[in-house]
Amino acid sequence: MASTQVILPLPILPEGWTGEKDFRPFSSISTATSRNIEPVGPHFLAHARRKRHQRTFSEDDR
Amino acid sequence: MSDQEGTGAASTPPERIVIGIAFGNSNSSIAFTSKEGKAEVIANEDGDRQIPSMLSYVQGEEYHGTQAKTHLVRNSKNTIAYFRDFLGQDFKSIDPTPCHASAHPIEHESTVAFSIQESAEEGTHVPITVSEITTRHLRRLASSASDFLGKSVNAAVITVPTDFSEKQRDALISAAQVAGIDILQIIHEPIATVLAYDARPESKVLDKVVVVADFGGTRSDVAIIASRGGMYTILATAHDYSLGGANLDQALIDYFAKEFTKKHKTDPRENTRSLAKLKLEAEATKKALSLGASGSFSVESLADGIDYNSTVNRTRYELLAGKVFSGFTRLVEGAIQKAGLDVLDVDEVILSGGASHTPKIACILQSVFPEKASILAPSTSATAINPSELAARGAAIQANLIQEFDKEDIEQSTHPVVTATPHLAYAIGVVAISSDEKHGIFKPLMEAETAVPVRRSAQIATPKEGGDVLIRICEGLREIKAHKPEPKPKVNGNKPGNASDGDGEDSGVSDDDEEEIRQIVWKAGRVLAEAAIRGVKKGGKVEVGVNVGEDLSLSITAREVGGKGGVRGVVGRPKAAENGSA
Ligand SMILES: Nc1ncnc2c1ncn2[C@@H]1O[C@H](COP(=O)(O)OP(=O)(O)OP(=O)(O)O)[C@@H](O)[C@H]1O
Ligand SMILES: [Mg+2]
Numbered sequence: 001m002a003s004t005q006v007i008l009p010l011p012i013l014p015e016g017w018t019g020e021k022d023f024r025p026f027s028s029i030s031t032a033t034s035r036n037i038e039p040v041g042p043h044f045l046a047h048a049r050r051k052r053h054q055r056t057f058s059e060d061d062r
Numbered sequence: 063m064s065d066q067e068g069t070g071a072a073s074t075p076p077e078r079i080v081i082g083i084a085f086g087n088s089n090s091s092i093a094f095t096s097k098e099g100k101a102e103v104i105a106n107e108d109g110d111r112q113i114p115s116m117l118s119y120v121q122g123e124e125y126h127g128t129q130a131k132t133h134l135v136r137n138s139k140n141t142i143a144y145f146r147d148f149l150g151q152d153f154k155s156i157d158p159t160p161c162h163a164s165a166h167p168i169e170h171e172s173t174v175a176f177s178i179q180e181s182a183e184e185g186t187h188v189p190i191t192v193s194e195i196t197t198r199h200l201r202r203l204a205s206s207a208s209d210f211l212g213k214s215v216n217a218a219v220i221t222v223p224t225d226f227s228e229k230q231r232d233a234l235i236s237a238a239q240v241a242g243i244d245i246l247q248i249i250h251e252p253i254a255t256v257l258a259y260d261a262r263p264e265s266k267v268l269d270k271v272v273v274v275a276d277f278g279g280t281r282s283d284v285a286i287i288a289s290r291g292g293m294y295t296i297l298a299t300a301h302d303y304s305l306g307g308a309n310l311d312q313a314l315i316d317y318f319a320k321e322f323t324k325k326h327k328t329d330p331r332e333n334t335r336s337l338a339k340l341k342l343e344a345e346a347t348k349k350a351l352s353l354g355a356s357g358s359f360s361v362e363s364l365a366d367g368i369d370y371n372s373t374v375n376r377t378r379y380e381l382l383a384g385k386v387f388s389g390f391t392r393l394v395e396g397a398i399q400k401a402g403l404d405v406l407d408v409d410e411v412i413l414s415g416g417a418s419h420t421p422k423i424a425c426i427l428q429s430v431f432p433e434k435a436s437i438l439a440p441s442t443s444a445t446a447i448n449p450s451e452l453a454a455r456g457a458a459i460q461a462n463l464i465q466e467f468d469k470e471d472i473e474q475s476t477h478p479v480v481t482a483t484p485h486l487a488y489a490i491g492v493v494a495i496s497s498d499e500k501h502g503i504f505k506p507l508m509e510a511e512t513a514v515p516v517r518r519s520a521q522i523a524t525p526k527e528g529g530d531v532l533i534r535i536c537e538g539l540r541e542i543k544a545h546k547p548e549p550k551p552k553v554n555g556n557k558p559g560n561a562s563d564g565d566g567e568d569s570g571v572s573d574d575d576e577e578e579i580r581q582i583v584w585k586a587g588r589v590l591a592e593a594a595i596r597g598v599k600k601g602g603k604v605e606v607g608v609n610v611g612e613d614l615s616l617s618i619t620a621r622e623v624g625g626k627g628g629v630r631g632v633v634g635r636p637k638a639a640e641n642g643s644a
Binding site for chain 2: 017029032039044045048
């Protein structure tokens with residue numbers, strides 16, 4: 001999908017903020033819900049192809 | 063379904079000629095995808111694109127489609143109609159109501175059949191099973207498509223309602239097989255419908271919630287679909303098996319029958335043949351009312367040899383059918399509720415099915431949904447696709463996508479191993495600063511109900527002077543905020559002398575009429591990670607990429623647009639112990 005444009009600015013980095021290589025992990029995402037994707041359409045076909053070949057998005061891009 | 067992995071295809075099977083088929087209880091449609099990639103619905107030899115799913119047997123002759131439908135008047139007992147939903151069912155579990163004016167379903171061995179006099183000889187009734195009649199119907203459809211394409215059709219993608227059981231699907235595949243049609247894939251009607259719209263060249267791939275409201279002849283079905291980057295997940299469905307275009311016909315039948323009874327002292331509804339004539343004409347009048355401001359109604363020899371001519375205008379019709387319309391709306395609202403959503407969450411409402419041509423239905427739905435939602439129906443959108451053609455078009459598009467694939471490939475890709483997928487419980491996004499307030503605003507980058515793996519990116523503005531900025535990635539909670547608008551200061555409304563009365567507490571007629579304003583607001587929830595980008599130049603932007611892996615691990619990249627380096631980091635997947643704690 002195309003990149004979203006966000007017009008509102010990012011906050012200024014708080015004084016004293018530190019992180020290893022400027023990154024700080026906090027918490028993993030919430031547990032997901034299991035649902036069925038409909039096996040229809042071009043984007044699903046790409047998804048199925050990645051899944052069956054265990055390829056990532058970027059491998060798929062190449 | 064990969065195209066290039068056939069491990070040395072040794073034998074070349076006969077060329078696949080594939081079409082899309084929409085098979086309804088009332089009508090069926092056939093479609094193909096042209097060399098230019100455009101889906102087109104095929105007209106049969108009668109010139110019909112909506113082909114009644116009916117077969118009639120008259121003196122040894124088989125009639126199909128519209129020709130069979132006209133036999134409902136004189137030859138109803140030998141005309142088979144409204145049978146799709148009986149396929150693959152036990153006799154005990156079917157509702158025979160739609161067939162009361164055509165051949166009645168009977169119990170036959172373990173299945174459903176119709177007792178038909180197939181040959182010209184009197185008294186030679188034979189049971190024709192619902193599988194057999196489906197085979198004959200599909201054979202006629204395929205043959206019309208073959209005539210049109212000049213090639214013999216041997217494969218299809220076919221649509222079914224979302225509540226079609228495994229048994230019904232199997233019965234459909236077998237019935238098609240006997241007709242010489244290899245069903246490459248069965249797809250859900252509302253998904254075919256969404257695909258028909260999304261396949262248009264001007265469509266953009268967006269994250270959106272789509273409602274497909276399918277108002278057919280004998281039934282109505284609603285599906286709430288999370289459409290995420292072109293992939294579709296059904297969140298909820300609702301069905302009404304006794305609500306459809308036939309109820310609209312009935313409203314007109316009752317109206318004209320009463321008028322006729324008043325004049326001629328005989329109720330045409332009491333005579334089978336008169337009733338059949340009323341039905342056919344009411345349907346034609348109803349269709350005319352979808353286009354024009356009035357519809358004429360005329361039947362030769364309606365009852366007691368009396369011809370009948372009348373008209374009805376649209377306003378009257380909409381009153382007569384008011385209850386049916388509210389039934390449609392209620393079904394849609396119920397489905398949204400079932401999905402745990404609000405009308406405000408809906409971006410697109412696609413009206414499909416023949417009854418969706420009715421302008422009033424689209425008009426009522428328009429008032430139910432917020433303004434941002436597009437109501438895709440002929441009367442509300444100039445670019446709407448014919449609601450009667452959506453399912454068939456979608457099937458043809460899917461057929462075109464998979465026509466080169468091995469059967470085995472298709473089966474593997476549609477298997478739950480591939481389709482059952484974790485979906486995000488919450489939106490994931492980034493915190494930005496609103497221009498006037500000091501606190502952050504959550505901007506979703508990926509919506510809840512998005513299947514993983516998924517990646518999204520955004521380019522985000524930075525403070526005027528650039529500098530060091532914070533990227534805070536968190537989950538977002540969508541809330542609905544309701545508030546009454548500020549009461550407007552009254553200029554003329556108040557009686558003189560009342561001016562000193564407290565504003566809020568007048569017994570007020572007009573204030574309570576103010577509609578509540580409801581809107582979606584995002585609240586930042588669980589913080590997932592933070593990153594810093596330092597020394598952004600004046601006017602610079604930061605590109606943030608978020609990637610959720612199949613195992614729900616999160617990776618984040620951030621860099622100044624046009625800049626070098628940047629930050630990347632990973633947040634591990636949720637621990638099993640956390641299951642359900644969200
Ligand atoms: N232009 C129109 N205006 C109003 N109603 C229409 C119009 N065209 C078709 N219809 C109605 O649409 C209904 C048939 O819809 P559709 O072809 O989608 O049915 P189906 O899915 O085959 O039926 P079912 O719901 O019985 O399975 C009929 O009641 C028909 O009269
Ligand atoms: Mg239908």
